[in-house]
Amino acid sequence: MIFLSYLLGIGLIWWLIKKFYPWLAEDISFASAYMSVIWKSKQWEKSNLVLYDMLQIQAKKLQDQKFVLFQDDVWTYKQMLWWANKCCRALRSEGMYPGDKIGLLMMNEPAYMAIWAGSTALGVVPAFLNTNLRTKSLLHCIDLAEVKSLIVGKEPSLLETVNQIKEDLQERDITVYVYGEQTDDYRSFSDVVDKQKNDDIPSDWRGVRTFTDPVCYIYTSGTTGLPKAVKISSGKCFQAATVTCLLKPNANDVIYTSLPLYHSSAALLGFCGALISGSAIALRKKFSASQFWPDCRKYNVTIIQYIGETMRYVCKQPTTADDRSHKVRAMVGNGLRPDVWRTFLDRYGENIHVMEFYGATEGNVGFINYHNKFGCLGTMSPLWKKLTNGVLVKYNSEADELVRDKNGRAIVADANEPGLLVGKIDKTVALCEYKGKKALSEKKILHDVFKDGDRYFNTGDLFMCDENYHVYFRDRVGDTYRWKGENVSTNEVSDIVVQGPGVKEANVYGVEIPGSEGQAGMAAVVLEDDELDCKAFYDYVCKNLASYARPCFVRVQDCFELTGTLKQRKVNLRKEGFDLEIVDDKIYFLGTSKKTYVLLTPEMQDGIKNGKIRV
Template identity: 80%
Template sequence: MIILSYLLGAPLAVVGSIWWLIKKFYPWLAEDITYAKQFSSLISKNKKWEKSNLVVYDMLQMQAKKIGDQKFVLYEDEVWTYKQMLGWSNKCCRALSSKGMQSGDKIALFMMNEPAYLAMWVGSTALGVVPAFLNTNVRTKSLLHCIDIAEVKLLIVGKDPHLFEAVNQIKDDLQERDITVYVYGEQTDEYESFSNLVDMQTNEDIPQDRRGERAFTDPASYIYTSGTTGLPKAVKLSSQKCFLGSTMLLLLKANGNDIVYTPLPLYHSSAALLGFCGSLIAGSTIALRKKFSASHLWSDCRKYNVTIIQYIGETMRYVCKQPTTSDDRKHNVRAIMGNGLRPDVWRTFLDRYGKSIHVLEFYASTEGNVVFINFHNKFGCLGTMSPLWKKLSNGAILKYNPETDELVRDKNGRPIIADTNEPGLLVGKIDKTFAVSPYSGNKSLSEKKIFHGVFKEGDSYFNTGDLLMCDENYHVYFCDRVGDTFRWKGENVSTNEVSDIVVQGPGIKEANVYGVEIPGSEGRAGMAAVVLEAGELDCQGLYDYVCDNLPSYARPCFVRVKDCFELTGTLKQRKVLLREEGFNLEIVDDKIYFLDICKKRYVLLTPEMQDGIKDGTIRV
């Protein structure tokens, strides 16, 4: 304010000089101020909602009163207004109540993307019942584990046959736990129809004396981690965090004229928080797709007149792999928002579908407390960590040794801030403003993710498990997951960076890079699992390509050809099992190729060669 007052009263030449100095030495300041103003406005709204103790149901009720006749949910050929979705949610609430569900009870939703999913969720929050969003891809032991840790009393299954198959596999276990199973659809010989029960209810608003006693900071849902390592964990997400998820859309200035395309699964936070809650608070329309399809994305966008697309990085890679058409730029999309968009896909997407499209890339995690937002639309980065934001935010990037899998510490045992352009471990200070969403179950699960006494006694920081880097322009970039970066021939290798290169090689459709152990060798050798466009691996072409584009230590020593990749529910490639199997031909049925430095090409790995690599007679 002092500077502003001085500028207003100063001569024009002085003002110009001061402004020139600011642009020269603090070029990030103007953008930061713009961002800070918008972000502080969002935080102010959140505090008002907290003071009023709102839950998700309250937000829909408020919007239905203001814009009740506006389209809210589009699905296939169905159209639901705000008023209609509220009425449906009221029915779901009463149906749950009729089955004895009370505030604090837990149910599970095992459904594909559909409007009923949203009505069940909102109706649950009116009653104070907490729904667990089950990943539709998990089966048997993992599915039962997810149900157990949420302490579910009632399970509602969607009408898809493969979901019934999954439930039938654990039918006896569910009966032992006295968990009632319903189908949201037509009644079957085994399961009663919950939708029939819903249809019998009145759609009037829920009276206050029948509302559940749930607060702004109480769990509004359980959302599970992807389970890329070990079994999934259930994260308790409050209405507070659900509303904070709307930040992305509001930063894009979304309003009633925007239609948000959400092909991502509602059982994950991107679709549930950013897509649904974001659209709800912005007063926008959300267009759901049952399941992501790269080949249908643009036809859907034209059908629904979409203006904003939600993505996970891999989905955009699949979209860019689709055949080019004359309709590629025939759309009304003004922005895409998501995370994990690698620079090569980012560039390809804009070149092909329109350079004017705003890319709102962000960094966040379901349970975490650190957020970066590429509000400024800077190519390739997650956001900024300018001197101003270092003061205002809670994130810190610490020096990390990938070889020992430990933080680098000073002589006093304290972690050290990473240098400019140096990948380091991202941590987030835990306090009232930047809280962590705990896991359901044993408190030790949450405690394992927290560092204590980082910079001083008594402080606590959330360990994201992610390696990030901040450059000289204060732009922040994602590097890798801890454990994915490996060391080979004295050099650190980023699996993400190598994957970005390999996937552009001759005949390669998809690539997943990881490090594998070789007896007698330090570190891990690079290995790439690939899916081919067609035919056989181009052994000579790939060898020449990696030699031209990667340093010797980063070139994959092994290439495993697969028909397809196993993906998490958020379309991330799983690599734990691939890493464990390595190049062991005794347990791997796929073809594996070895980078033969003598023959200067990739060659098919044989059992004899495998033995030679293990005993050191064949050089790697």
């Protein structure tokens, strides 16, 4: 009788769980996997490991196991450690010491990883410079990081970029090296590296460096202004790498990334994820849709990194008989649209585990689609809320502010209602601060959200959580939009556009393009004369803006609509977009093939909307 009662009790509990909390088993499995990798990170923190120490540990353990694959070459763990040692000694021989900063302006290549690991052995902090930046924006990033030396890749386009600011660098007394053959203007850093010994680096060379000290700066647009440098610690590197580790990679796995190493995805999830898990990483200099699957077959790739835009390009490649001839078992990334997601699985294999995630480089909150739920970013279950610090709150997009109750407190968003994601800041969950004035970081913090004195990180992103706790991305708010996999600051672009030929005022915003990820840039301008000098303006934006930041559309207006506080209105401009049936103003389109802006016609508009004209 007691045994029967016991069984009935278990049965009742199981029924109640299935009825009211059917997600418990999934929550427990995710929590178990997540906490196991977090526990490892805590052990590394206790040992005060920096990135170089992790490479040293893995190299001693894995020795001749392959680590980095690039083009037709392979570097083992031991060889990468030796290379990092030589880079460290090269930096020291050139007068770099703990606390100094260097700039890395390089395409994806193994040397990037070796220099980074070697710099952490010396306590030198590299700034990961976006290779698309030009003139003013690039100088801003260099100044912000206070770099003492700049190491540039050997690509002609990068050398041309540096030549454009050569005099500015000389005024700042910044030494420029090229990683390749010496030029008439710049010494070869690789020649300096080749002369060094490959012995391990004494720990006292780095000075007093801790788990929380920066090991690199990664730039983000934040929400306003020029790029901001986020201080990335060893702790942040290992924490981000745990996302990849949730896929349980091992020595037989090869992680493929064609994403740029100057971004956190490739640097932290890719390189650090492979390093921590003892896997190999296959690196491509720059993303190529046509070479994506040939690379995967060449390197026997099992895990791929992506952003939604790259997968859209891959899916647009011609169908081949080899589409399912690969070893890819999983993919990790963000920004994958459901239609592309479905197309990808249908075409390349339904059994590929898609681990979509969300997180900001400087942020303290995120989601992971650990259980491979189609179309979502992860779950926001009651257990998730206990383990993390994120909340979706009601947001007024028109007013660009939180919706607060009569007591001035934020209101939690309802199920199926878009809400702003905010992450609570406390002693256990902090932010990666921006380098520079404290006010830069403070702009991302909301105060007195649910009670006096509390502080929350403002992600600037709207999400929706359904009745099954599945979370879906909805939109970005404020003055940033995303295009070609990059965050674009409207203020930064406006500051440059307004200095363009014939431009008196500029208002920049993002507009939707059917079938495209993110939003394309559009600039409303007031001109000094009646007509836009299309060729001159095209040349100007190409010289001064990264390709993804150049306005795809230019709308010429007589004057701007302003708010009561004299801010430029963007809501209506975003809604109207480039629709010629609504807009009476002239709109110009970025004609890349013609190397000029061209007047938009109804036929061109239709071509853009149906995908026949590429934006």
